[in-house]
Amino acid sequence: MRLSPTGALRHSGSLFAMALDVIRTIPRRPFQAREFIQQAWFVASVTILPTALVSIPFGAVIALQIGSLTRQLGAQSFSGAASVLAVLREASPIVTALLIAGAGGTAICADLGARKIRDEIDAMQVLGIDPIHRLVVPRVLASMLVAVLLNGLVSVVGVAGGYFFNVVLQNGTPGAYLASFTTLAQLSDLWAAEVKALVFGAISGIVASYKGLTAKGGPKGVGDAVNQSVVITFMLLFVTNFVMTAVYFQVVPQRG
Amino acid sequence: MGVEICVEGLTKSFGHQVIWQDVSLTLPAGEVSVMLGPSGTGKSVFLKTLVGLLKPERGSITIQGRDITRLREHDLYEVRKLFGVLFQDGALFGSMNLYDNIAFPLREHTRKSESEIRRIVLEKMDMVGLIGAEGKLPGEISGGMRKRAGLARALVLDPEIILFDEPDSGLDPVRVAYLNQLIVDLNAQIDATFLIVTHDIASARQVPDNIGLLFRRELVMFGPREELLTSDEPVVRQFLNGRMQGPIGMAEEKDAAQVEQELAALGDGDRTQSPGSQAMTPRLLPGPGIPRPPRWEAIARREAELRHRKVVADA
Numbered sequence: 001m002r003l004s005p006t007g008a009l010r011h012s013g014s015l016f017a018m019a020l021d022v023i024r025t026i027p028r029r030p031f032q033a034r035e036f037i038q039q040a041w042f043v044a045s046v047t048i049l050p051t052a053l054v055s056i057p058f059g060a061v062i063a064l065q066i067g068s069l070t071r072q073l074g075a076q077s078f079s080g081a082a083s084v085l086a087v088l089r090e091a092s093p094i095v096t097a098l099l100i101a102g103a104g105g106t107a108i109c110a111d112l113g114a115r116k117i118r119d120e121i122d123a124m125q126v127l128g129i130d131p132i133h134r135l136v137v138p139r140v141l142a143s144m145l146v147a148v149l150l151n152g153l154v155s156v157v158g159v160a161g162g163y164f165f166n167v168v169l170q171n172g173t174p175g176a177y178l179a180s181f182t183t184l185a186q187l188s189d190l191w192a193a194e195v196k197a198l199v200f201g202a203i204s205g206i207v208a209s210y211k212g213l214t215a216k217g218g219p220k221g222v223g224d225a226v227n228q229s230v231v232i233t234f235m236l237l238f239v240t241n242f243v244m245t246a247v248y249f250q251v252v253p254q255r256g
Numbered sequence: 257m258g259v260e261i262c263v264e265g266l267t268k269s270f271g272h273q274v275i276w277q278d279v280s281l282t283l284p285a286g287e288v289s290v291m292l293g294p295s296g297t298g299k300s301v302f303l304k305t306l307v308g309l310l311k312p313e314r315g316s317i318t319i320q321g322r323d324i325t326r327l328r329e330h331d332l333y334e335v336r337k338l339f340g341v342l343f344q345d346g347a348l349f350g351s352m353n354l355y356d357n358i359a360f361p362l363r364e365h366t367r368k369s370e371s372e373i374r375r376i377v378l379e380k381m382d383m384v385g386l387i388g389a390e391g392k393l394p395g396e397i398s399g400g401m402r403k404r405a406g407l408a409r410a411l412v413l414d415p416e417i418i419l420f421d422e423p424d425s426g427l428d429p430v431r432v433a434y435l436n437q438l439i440v441d442l443n444a445q446i447d448a449t450f451l452i453v454t455h456d457i458a459s460a461r462q463v464p465d466n467i468g469l470l471f472r473r474e475l476v477m478f479g480p481r482e483e484l485l486t487s488d489e490p491v492v493r494q495f496l497n498g499r500m501q502g503p504i505g506m507a508e509e510k511d512a513a514q515v516e517q518e519l520a521a522l523g524d525g526d527r528t529q530s531p532g533s534q535a536m537t538p539r540l541l542p543g544p545g546i547p548r549p550p551r552w553e554a555i556a557r558r559e560a561e562l563r564h565r566k567v568v569a570d571a
Contacts (some may be wrong), residue, residue, distance in 0.1 A: 120346035123406075126307050127361045127413075128337045130329075134364075 015065060018132070018210050021142055025133045027130045039142035043075035043104040047150060051099045055146040058095055059161030062086045066162075067170045083162040088189050092154035092198040093241065100147045100201055101233040105208035108139050109229040112212025113222035137179065140205035146203025148194055155193065156232040184255055190246045199244065200237050207233045258286030258449045259320055259338060259416040261306065266315030268298065268305055274473050275301050279315070281468060281478040283417075286551065288443050288450040290460045292471035292495060294504055299453040300344070302470065305420050306451070307339050310331045319417075337365065340415035340448075345420050346406030348394040351384065354381070355390035358409045365413065380408040384438065400431045404438075411442075418442075420452040424459055432456065436540055438462050444542035457498055461485065461537040469495060471504065481539075490519065557564045 016231050063083050070079040112135065121131050166172040211229035215221045260282060267277040275298035283289050293299045304310045306317060308324045316323045323334055348357045358377045362368055368376070381387055384404040394402055403423060410418060423439070424432040436459050443450055454460060460467055467485075468478035469492055476491050477484060484492060494502025501518040503510060539559050542548055548556065 115350070116351065117504075119343045119345065120349055122304070122309055123341070123343055123349075124349035125309060125333075126336055126339055126341045127364070127409075129364050130333060130362075142286045 014214075015207065015210050018136075018213075019206050020073055022130050022136055022206055022209075025130070025137050026141070028133055031203045032134060035134070036138035036142055039108075039139050040145050042107070043100075043142050043146045044149070046107055047099050047103045047146060048153070050103055051095065051150050051154060052157055054099065055092070055095055055157040056161045057146060058091055058154075059083075059087055060157035060165045061242075062091060062158070063162035063165035063170070066089055067166055069174065076164045076172070077176045078180050078183070079172060080115040080163075081180040081182075083166065083177075084159055084181055084185045085189070087158040087162060087213075088155055088185055088193055089245075091158055093153045093193050093200060094152050095158075096151045096197045097148055097204070097237045097241070099150065100143055101204040101208075101237065103144065104143050105204040105229055105233055106226050108143070108205065109212040109215075110222060111206040112139075112209055113215035113225045114193050116213055136209040136213070139209055140202055143205035143208075144198050144201035147197040147204075149217075151194055151197035155190070184254060186255055192244075192252070196241065196244050199240060203236050203240060204233045207236065258447050260285040261417065261449065261451075262316075262318040263306075264316050264318070266305065266317065268301055268310065268312045275477065276470060276473050279470075279475045281475060284466070285447055285449055286443075287448050287465040288439070288452070288463055289466040289468065290464040291453045291468045291470060292455060292460050294495070295455060297470045297473075299455075299470060300421055300539055303341070303421050303451070303453050306419060307336060307341060329453075333556060337413060338416045340371060340410030340413065340418045342403065342407050342410050342418070342420045342423060344425060345399070346394065346402035348402060348405055348409070350394050352398075353391050353393050354386065354405050357394070358412055361409065361413050361516075376412055377408075380411050381405075382440075384408045393552055399426050400428075402432070403427070403435070407438075411446075414446065417449045417451070420450070420454075422454050423452060424456045430525050432459065437543060439463060440540045441542050441546050444546050444548055447549060457496055458537075461496070462540040471495070485537075490515070493569055 052148050063079075066079050066082045068084065070082065112121075122136065124131050163177060165176075167174045182235055208229045211225040211232070212222075215225040217224075264280045266279040268275045269277075280300070291302060292298055301310060305312050306324075308317075308327065312325055315325065317325055319335060319338065321334060324332065325443075327335060348354070349360065354361065355377060357372050358380060361375045362376060366373075378390075379389070382388065384407050385423050386401065386404055389397065389401065389405075392401075394405070397405070407420075408424075420439070423435055427435065439450065439452070440463060442448075450464075452459070452464065461481075464481055466479060468480050469476045469484070471491050472531060477487065477489060485496065487493065491503050494504055501522050505517050539555065541556050541559065542552055
């Protein structure tokens with residue numbers, strides 16, 4: 001791939017064009033329910049286990065950091081509150097994003113890329129079937145759904161992990177930990193996290209599909225496409241995360 | 257009933273590299289045409305442009321009064337239903353077995369019942385000789401079978417135009433002969449417009465009504481089979497005879513002086529040979545069991561006459 005300023009612009013342009021196509025195509029009937037269910041199941045099956053395994057140590061690290069921080073500040077009674085807040089607001093959407101992009105997005109990109117270089121996509125277009133409608137929309141929706149569900153899983157596992165580390169390993173008081181649960185966090189934090197997960201799922205699905213459908217140059221091209229799709233998705237996700245967090249703080253009044 | 261394709265002034269380039277320019281030709285309705293050309297002259301690109309997968313820089317492609325280079329994506333999908341395309345490796349969907357692959361267009365585009373779909377699919381599979389392989393996955397079968405399955409899939413929607421991208425590449429000579437016979441039989445049966453992109457000279461001599469030759473970024477010639485086979489144009493002669501002497505070189509093209517020298521060295525032997533005697537390979541006719549439409553009746557009569565004249569001349 002040659003690096004040129006216009007090339008980068010062109011790629012961003014066609015990525016957004018495809019995102020618009022996807023949005024425009026979502027309402028078109030018939031909805032590909034079968035493909036959607038298959039893809040949702042597939043993305044879930046490749047992400048659930050790694051997500052659970054990643055979120056336990058992630059919850060633990062947050063618990064460790066907050067445990068020592070609150071001790072230093074003399075605010076042990078707030079360790080539960082802080083830990084829930086951190087897991088719910090930041091950790092779980094980010095972990096979800098990493099896994100949806102890393103496990104789900106790569107699989108989608110490799111699958112579509114392999115079909116592209118075998119001319120399957122061209123064949124589909126010639127048979128009068130729009131690959132955006134038939135393949136991309138179900139995949140994007142599936143990765144959005146799974147991201148939302150995974151976000152719930154990460155929150156639960158992360159909070160439980162935090163509780164375990166704080167109470168069992170750092171000798172925190174279970175009562176204080178639980179009692180402070182809702183002093184800082186509120187329900188809108190959970191909704192915000194779910195919305196973030198939804199957007200992250202959409203971004204990773206669209207980028208993976210875009211890179212897969214534009215793969216060229218044989219098997220090596222598919223490898224490159226997968227690589228680029230992960231890198232681009234991560235960059236977009238972290239920027240989006242920042243923007244959404246900033247907006248959230250402006251829009252939703254905070255406690256305390 | 258077959259549809260005419262009218263191509264005018266078509267030019268395609270990738271970046272600064274011109275693939276071919278100013279290609280104008282008409283594929284007559286219901287006839288078989290072959291597009292020849294050395295490797296890498298953009299034959300496959302031409303085919304993909306015809307179905308609107310690639311957008312040309314200039315020119316028009318008119319099918320049923322519509323210019324497909326200017327159609328919106330949505331209308332393009334409608335026009336594409338006229339086409340059946342056989343891709344180089346069959347381009348079957350790897351995750352489906354052969355039956356589902358061939359049934360796919362029917363399930364997507366028609367409201368036919370499963371039993372009706374089954375009847376059509378089995379009929380087309382029988383046509384290409386794949387009965388018994390319905391449950392196989394594309395990865396489990398040979399290249400020849402994949403091609404035939406791709407052809408069956410291209411046929412299920414009863415297309416008006418069928419495009420073949422190198423149907424003979426990677427096949428042994430016997431299978432190529434069978435495939436050529438299949439193409440001719442199909443043309444007699446379904447009457448669609450055929451375009452075959454290939455560099456197999458033997459097929460090009462036997463099968464088509466018309467031949468075109470792409471070389472040096474342009475269409476060197478396009479016309480009836482007899483005209484091309486008896487042509488004195490150096491590029492056409494070199495390609496159809498598959499020899500080294502002539503304008504086509506290993507890498508690209510040769511310089512004029514060298515070509516001149518080579519053709520001279522080839523001597524008068526080549527030129528004095530009357531073009532008709534060696535160049536006119538008998539044309540492949542539909543098999544015995546196939547009912548021939550009037551067009552093929554006429555062709556068969558002409559072929560018989562030619563053969564008769566040859567026998568008389570030889571005697």
